[in-house]
Amino acid sequence: MSESESSPRIGQIVRIVQGREVGQFAVIIEVVNERFVLLADGEKRKFDTPKKKNIQHVELFDYISPEVRNSLLETGRVTNGKLRFALSKFVNENLIDLKKGD
Numbered sequence: 001m002s003e004s005e006s007s008p009r010i011g012q013i014v015r016i017v018q019g020r021e022v023g024q025f026a027v028i029i030e031v032v033n034e035r036f037v038l039l040a041d042g043e044k045r046k047f048d049t050p051k052k053k054n055i056q057h058v059e060l061f062d063y064i065s066p067e068v069r070n071s072l073l074e075t076g077r078v079t080n081g082k083l084r085f086a087l088s089k090f091v092n093e094n095l096i097d098l099k100k101g102d
Helices: 066-075 080-101
Strands: 012-016 025-031 036-040 051-054 058-064
Touching: 012 036, 012 080, 025 066, 025 080, 058 080, 066 080
Parallel strands: none
Antiparallel strands: 012 025, 012 058, 025 036, 036 051
């Protein structure tokens, strides 16, 4: 899935493709505007200090974490543990499937 196929959504998993954190996964916790999003992973990038990133510098996956999305929509916050859980669940389930397809 390329960046132009869809717009970023809250709770969506992304892979960083440019910058200091290349190859790392993160969760979109806020869409700032049509060009920028705020990312957090629960470990290096906590919810309280998210990374502002240009959407052209991330690869959007067609997966939205329901736990993170619901928590952000209901309370406006999400725990760092929930972010880590969502990322590990995505990596364990979906990346194994992607590697099988290669």
